[in-house]
Amino acid sequence: MLVTIKDVAKKANVATSTVSKVLKNYSSVSEATRIRVLDAVAELNYIPNSAASALSSKKSNQIALIFNINDQRQSIDEINMQYIIGAFKATSELNLNPETIFINTIKDYNYHDLRRLLLSKGIKFVILFGVNKKQKLMLDIIDSNEFKSVVVDASILFNETTSTISVDHLNGQYEVAKKVVIKGKDKHVLYLAGKEDGYVTDERLAGIKKLQKEYDFTLRVEYADFSEAKALRLTKKYGEWADVIASASDLMAIGAMQALIEMDIYRKCCGFDGISLMGYAGKNMYTCKQDFKEIGYRAVYELNNLINGEKTKQVSLPFKVISIRYEDVLF
Amino acid sequence: MLVTIKDVAKKANVATSTVSKVLKNYSSVSEATRIRVLDAVAELNYIPNSAASALSSKKSNQIALIFNINDQRQSIDEINMQYIIGAFKATSELNLNPETIFINTIKDYNYHDLRRLLLSKGIKFVILFGVNKKQKLMLDIIDSNEFKSVVVDASILFNETTSTISVDHLNGQYEVAKKVVIKGKDKHVLYLAGKEDGYVTDERLAGIKKLQKEYDFTLRVEYADFSEAKALRLTKKYGEWADVIASASDLMAIGAMQALIEMDIYRKCCGFDGISLMGYAGKNMYTCKQDFKEIGYRAVYELNNLINGEKTKQVSLPFKVISIRYEDVLF
DNA sequence: TTGTACGCGTTATCAA
DNA sequence: TTGATAACGCGTACAA
Numbered sequence: 001m002l003v004t005i006k007d008v009a010k011k012a013n014v015a016t017s018t019v020s021k022v023l024k025n026y027s028s029v030s031e032a033t034r035i036r037v038l039d040a041v042a043e044l045n046y047i048p049n050s051a052a053s054a055l056s057s058k059k060s061n062q063i064a065l066i067f068n069i070n071d072q073r074q075s076i077d078e079i080n081m082q083y084i085i086g087a088f089k090a091t092s093e094l095n096l097n098p099e100t101i102f103i104n105t106i107k108d109y110n111y112h113d114l115r116r117l118l119l120s121k122g123i124k125f126v127i128l129f130g131v132n133k134k135q136k137l138m139l140d141i142i143d144s145n146e147f148k149s150v151v152v153d154a155s156i157l158f159n160e161t162t163s164t165i166s167v168d169h170l171n172g173q174y175e176v177a178k179k180v181v182i183k184g185k186d187k188h189v190l191y192l193a194g195k196e197d198g199y200v201t202d203e204r205l206a207g208i209k210k211l212q213k214e215y216d217f218t219l220r221v222e223y224a225d226f227s228e229a230k231a232l233r234l235t236k237k238y239g240e241w242a243d244v245i246a247s248a249s250d251l252m253a254i255g256a257m258q259a260l261i262e263m264d265i266y267r268k269c270c271g272f273d274g275i276s277l278m279g280y281a282g283k284n285m286y287t288c289k290q291d292f293k294e295i296g297y298r299a300v301y302e303l304n305n306l307i308n309g310e311k312t313k314q315v316s317l318p319f320k321v322i323s324i325r326y327e328d329v330l331f
Numbered sequence: 332m333l334v335t336i337k338d339v340a341k342k343a344n345v346a347t348s349t350v351s352k353v354l355k356n357y358s359s360v361s362e363a364t365r366i367r368v369l370d371a372v373a374e375l376n377y378i379p380n381s382a383a384s385a386l387s388s389k390k391s392n393q394i395a396l397i398f399n400i401n402d403q404r405q406s407i408d409e410i411n412m413q414y415i416i417g418a419f420k421a422t423s424e425l426n427l428n429p430e431t432i433f434i435n436t437i438k439d440y441n442y443h444d445l446r447r448l449l450l451s452k453g454i455k456f457v458i459l460f461g462v463n464k465k466q467k468l469m470l471d472i473i474d475s476n477e478f479k480s481v482v483v484d485a486s487i488l489f490n491e492t493t494s495t496i497s498v499d500h501l502n503g504q505y506e507v508a509k510k511v512v513i514k515g516k517d518k519h520v521l522y523l524a525g526k527e528d529g530y531v532t533d534e535r536l537a538g539i540k541k542l543q544k545e546y547d548f549t550l551r552v553e554y555a556d557f558s559e560a561k562a563l564r565l566t567k568k569y570g571e572w573a574d575v576i577a578s579a580s581d582l583m584a585i586g587a588m589q590a591l592i593e594m595d596i597y598r599k600c601c602g603f604d605g606i607s608l609m610g611y612a613g614k615n616m617y618t619c620k621q622d623f624k625e626i627g628y629r630a631v632y633e634l635n636n637l638i639n640g641e642k643t644k645q646v647s648l649p650f651k652v653i654s655i656r657y658e659d660v661l662f
Numbered sequence: 663t664t665g666t667a668c669g670c671g672t673t674a675t676c677a678a
Numbered sequence: 679t680t681g682a683t684a685a686c687g688c689g690t691a692c693a694a
Contacts, residue, residue, distance in 0.1 A: 002671090004670095004671055004672085005671065005672060005673095006671080014680075014681080015680065015681040015682070016671090016672080016673090016681090016682095017672095017673075017674080017675095017680080017681060017682080017683090018679090018680060018681070019672095020672065020673060020674085021673095021679095021680090024673085028679060028680085029679070029680085030679060030680090033679080033680080047447050047450045047451050048451055048671085048672080049386070049451065049453070049670085049671050049672070050382075050451045050452050051381075051382045051383075051385040051386045051391070051452070051453065051670090051671080051672090052382075052386050052670070052671035052672040052673085052686090053671080053672055053673075054382040054672090054686090055380070055382045055383050055386055055670090055671080055672070055673090055686050055687065055688090056671075056672040056673040056674080056685075056686050057672075057673055057674085057686085058673090058686070059673095060382070069416075071416055072662050073662050074409045074412070074413065074606070074607045074660070075409070075607045075608070075611075075660060077408055077409040077412035077413065078405045078406070078408040078409065078412075080412060081405070081408035081409075081411060081412045082405065082408065084431075085400075085402055085433065085436055088431075088433055088436065088437075089436060089437065092437045098431070100415075100419075100429070100431050102416065102419055105416055105419065105420060106419075106420065106423045116378050119378045120378050120379055120380065120381045121381050121382075122380075122382065227662055228661055228662060229661045229662055232661070254611070255661070258657065275405075276405045276406045277406070277608065277611060280406075280585070280608060280611050280612040281611040281612065326589065329405070329406060330559050330560045330563070330586070331403050331404045331558055331559060331560055333687090335686095335687055335688085336687065336688060336689095337687080337688095345664075345665085346664065346665040346666075347665090347666095347687090347688075347689090348664080348665065348666080348667095348688095348689075348690070349663090349664060349665075350688095351688065351689060351690080352663095352664090352689095352690095355689085359663060359664085360663070360664085361663060361664090364663080364664080379687085379688080380686085380687050380688070382686090382687080382688095383670090383686070383687035383688045383689090384687080384688055384689075385670095385688095386669095386670050386671065386672090386686090386687080386688075386689095387669080387670055387687075387688040387689045387690085388670085388688075388689055388690090389670070389689095
């Protein structure tokens, strides 16, 4: 029925322990028996039982990718999908086993459930996507001493058990805004910030303020909560006043642009993220493009470093200030 | 160190088997000991070891969600993300454990690797997303007698071990095209079909042909391979000739529309899928909206039926012929 | 209703 | 370099 290591051992005329050694590439095995074992493995079509292995070795190559996603706005599903694809590429290369978890799409998920889920599988290393100041579960994981983690987009959470990885949001916002804003106290910049509980919100806000110090324009900050609709409304309210509208996300920038169109006025705008929707609705706006796939990919590699006992670190990935045209997203 | 079932047994003054029975909600346990055991569990913060459980019971609640995705076109990442979110909602409700696999983003993935991956985890039930006629791995899984599967969007693959689930692509295409095409032999319809190796391609093509029989227009079918760029090129070539352009996907419809804009002519268009991008670039086109989240959700429930020994079946989910406006995707 | 004892498939220790 | 053998933590006949 089910082929086990015993069957292989019998077939190859060796002990089970020898088979195990061969399969784990231990050196203390003669070439002759090695071949004999591998032949038997091939012949019997033997497939190791990962549960038995995990139980016996007390090791599991499982890691968790934990997402806090917004399942309302499908236009940005792209971001999480790219995270996932990049991360899975890395787990495949590193022979790690990703357990994907969406903590917010499932009601009644509390820290105990999550902890239980992870520990029952022997998972002690996790990657956190979409953390914010109110995301108690994720913060608990970071604070706990049971898990080591890599946090995406919240460099401030760096500590002895937590590596961080993200682009430099501060300078990203600074650079992209620099493309559109104008110097001088008489110039008005409307900045549509993200949500107050977002860590990147603070970083990006600091970016526009850094530019303000340099360019000395008049800055009005409004929190549009990463909402396109709110950005639209706020732009209708303050767009007339502004010379330039800088947004902390592409979606908000598109909302702002839509408002301007409806108001029939023109203002320079810029976004943040570099999602492909910008190629359709972005009207050649500048944006700060993040490579989400690469971020997911690197996050796994950083986690692997932690698994291998390395110390936590803060990783900064490059961004690109670009304008996405229709031709760029066309396939 | 690690709290096991033995520790709980000791604490509660019962045998390990009793603890096991309590945790599995077996009836043959007195209320008194039940409480004593649960108290001990809570007090010791006991967490079951899923590997040990799987090994001992020879059962695993693991299923696999296998995706064949196109990782070039991020505009439609939304579709797979919605599948995933819906599927995960269901697995959470059913206490199943999803293993997510992207077979095409990882090079050198052959059937043996995949089979090995699945069987090593005791996975015998899988859901297949994105199958097409050339997707050998998935077809092998369907044909093998080792796995039972639910296939999304390929009703034709239905058999004794394979349930299928999808909207009625034929009538979906029929209905949406009906909104825009015009009766009469002198009327010209350009139909931008999908890829020839896609199962839905055939179904949707049959849909437009059904309508042709009824409306008697002149039909020109061109395969745009689900590519926006190809749709754009083909529309430039045949758009002038056509009175109406029907596309087998939203992305192609958007490409066609873009071509028309560049050609500075107007033709009625329709798409298929109902992705949110249509709210931005769709110019009020009609489309056949699929509820991808619901499809993912239902697919898991169907798989659960197979797990519970039910017979395979063909499930058809409803579609909606709508026109997506900007307001619809705005949050 | 409860407990004993064995088996699940693999790994690891230790002796040969 | 190899082979017994004892864990790993849990489930489940079967006996009590």
